[in-house]
Amino acid sequence: MRFNDLSSKELIDLTTGSRLGVLGQTDLEIDEKTGKIISFTIPQYRFLGLRKSDTYSRIHWRQIKKVGEDMIIVETDQIR
Template sequence: MIKTSELWSKEVINVVDGRKLGMIEDVEINLKVGKIDSVIIPGRSGLLGFFGGTQDLVIEWNQIEKIGEDVILVKVENFLEPDHQKRQNR
């Protein structure tokens, strides 16, 4: 068993491409069943967060592959950062 407070000290890594996604900032809990539905990683923003909006990354609990001592391994297929998606749409 793991405490939710322990999730905040671990780096989240996508096993699909090895990318560091960041640190968990929040969790979404299903109060009806008392389980975590997803974890939330804050979106990256521009210079000191002043330029451009950010979009948080929500990772469903079933996408978590392994919770280790130092990292959390997740499997997020076809992940593109919001800034990368904007560049592709131009």
């Protein structure tokens, strides 16, 4: 699967059912030696879509439970 195929998918929290963001709005942390994705960094937004400065959530690849047609389900009880 290419990143372009993932980029428009919504990230949904399995625990709360809340929308975390759209994958295309995230930054990726990639292991330089293996090329594998380590985590996604998601900026937090305020009301009206304005980005909060320096407020981010990090989702590790191991927290992804399911990649569907329109969304990615993640278990965020371990997000730091």
